[in-house]
Amino acid sequence: MSDVRAGAAWFKSSYSRPNSDCVEAVHLSNGAVGVRDSKNPAGPALLFEGAAWDEFLADVRGGAFDR
Template identity: 60%
Template structure:
């Protein structure tokens, strides 16, 4: 999927503070979620379906990705 990033509203987590080494997320049309490197806003973005994004965020909040398992 090719997305014109000028049409997306990119944001980073409020936990990121003022640092420049962050990932940014955009909710894209047709149920896709984009993820990109904040240091390279004109570079490529990874695209995930809304279901994939939901599974990822559920894993993060559920502790599945904190290395304790």
């Protein structure tokens, strides 16, 4: 994952405030998605297959995690 962090174009959600702590994501050339903590960009990152990430986003948008 260290090679991914070096040249990757990480981004935060458009719903995030500019200086707030949140997660960052990156779309990789192989279709995978990396996710990391914005407070610790040199720390560990999670890597998801593209299909798993798409399913997660569909669940979020569908309210699966609403309280």
